[in-house]
Amino acid sequence: MAERLITYSEALNEAHRLEMASNPDVVVFGENVSSGWRQVTKGLKEEFGRERVRDAPITETAFIGMGVGAAIMGLKPVVELMLVDFGLVAMDQILNQMAKSHYMSGGAVKVPMTLRATYGAGTSSAATHSESLYSLFAHMPGLKVVIPSNPYDAKGLLIESIRGDDPVLFMEHRLLYPMEGVVPEEAYTVPFGMANLVREGSDVTVVATGLMVGKAVEAADELGPKCSVEVIDPRTIVPLDEEAILRSLRKTGRLVIVDEDYERCGFSAEVAAIAAEKGFQHLDAPVVRVATPNVPIPYSPVLEKHLLPSKEKIVKAISQLVGY
């Protein structure tokens, strides 16, 4: 049978449909989720009814908190946050109630809730519509943080999130929605905490997340025979497959981290710390980070592009390291 190509957003839509069909406890709510032009939730209301697919008022604190409560009651809410930036108005519900209720209750309650959020820059949308912010959420104990970089992972990781017992922040880069990939029709899961070895290499390890995985591969391809680049996509940053990163580092001795989130105290800093603490003896050169500098993302395309990690910046970082 021919392999089927669908887009990242179609893969996410399919994950919703399969889980809603097989489990009546799966419910979806958020802003405009019943709208026909919202790619990921399109058609869900028509198929599963307006009771289970609900448009919420623009009140993130209320509807995210409602998701926490519904999850505690045993439903499997998939709550959509239109942009991760908007989650900042609901930080108590996300970082206190969603993340910590299971631990604080001594395990008496569980919060099997998936909070989906689009993220990312590159569309000239400026500082409150372009951020990544996953490091901020990964900082708080109790949240799992998932960042699929391709359609196959998007579907499998979302099904894993919905079926799991824990609160998940599920991050979707909006520029990935049209990306096509081979995706099986049936339901399947991609486990958390298991990195994907995207490209094998022996000279430099590049750890990249989300949209940056593709940019890292492009950079590696451009360098071609000059440098053998290994690209690792952690897929989930909580839990993080540290061993996959250290294993690669043992082979290459060089590490570049490509992260669209802000550099300071971010995911790139975390991976650099792991390399320093647990992989120091394998390092032949300083760790290099290609992350968004500590500057709010500006509107004008020229300014925005100047700040964001890019293929060119990754090529430059790898080249520097090889010559070290």
Next chain:
Amino acid sequence: MEIDEETKIELYTTMVRIRTFENRARILIRDGEIPARSGFYTGQEAVAAGVCAHLSPSDQIGSTHRALGHLIAKGCDLKGLMAELCGMSSGLNKGKAGPYHIFDPSVGALGANGIVGGSVPMVAGYALTHQLRDDGGVAVSFYGEGASNQGGIQETLNLAACWNLPLVFVCENSSPEVQRMLGHEIDYPQLSIERVSDRAQAYGIPGATYDGWDVLEVYNAVGDAVKWAREGNGPTLLEFNVHQIEGNLEGRIEVRDDERIWCPIHRFKERITDEGILTTELDEKIRDKEKSKVEEAAEFALRSTVPAPIEAFKGVFAGGP
């Protein structure tokens, strides 16, 4: 509404239980057996008793950082509760919660909350689940007049009204005359309106204010709101004026003379004594029984073992690391 004698004795007993428990907890705090101070509910017992008398374990409440009254009225096990306050592994939440984060799903107590107003959006999720399952269940959200200004509560009132959720909002206003919060020097008013219940109108739902020191008034008001919600008519906002009262370290239920006018236990005792429902003998019997239950709970807590330090690392996630 005509309230039978049995219900009246139950309401009285619940209030006595709450006060006896809290005064015992005060002693354990003084003695260092409970490692931190706690928000107390003394003087507000009529609200918890009057609300929870209408709920079954399959109905849920969300609470505050003055949760003990709500938790006890909802039926939490006193031993597990006291052990939790003492930080013991036999506590309801294995010593992870303390007074501000207690959850007991077995009785629908979900849960205390350390963030002012933090539990309210979650209660909408409890109510939503009942609505989706069409099981006739309701959820009740307790919060105070200070919390009532929080955005999350305004948002949840709107959402509950838009979705017609089976949710009863219960605001306990502990400073109904002066609009200030106990223990704080506040020079500016905290509310721009006379009554918190006036806000119900802004969300198109029923709302009214009652005397929270009169347990029968609470019982009647909540009975109507719970019935309204169970029958699918949506949320109600009830405000109960209350006065916080100082507890004591002598194990007395009685309060100072100047506080008696606001004390729901004192007021109700007089009333049901006049009605001939409560005799001196029955009163002593109720108090002795509650005292011995609370004492058992305290002994259980003090005999319990502290958690092993390694337990601190357990239970961050339900489904593995």
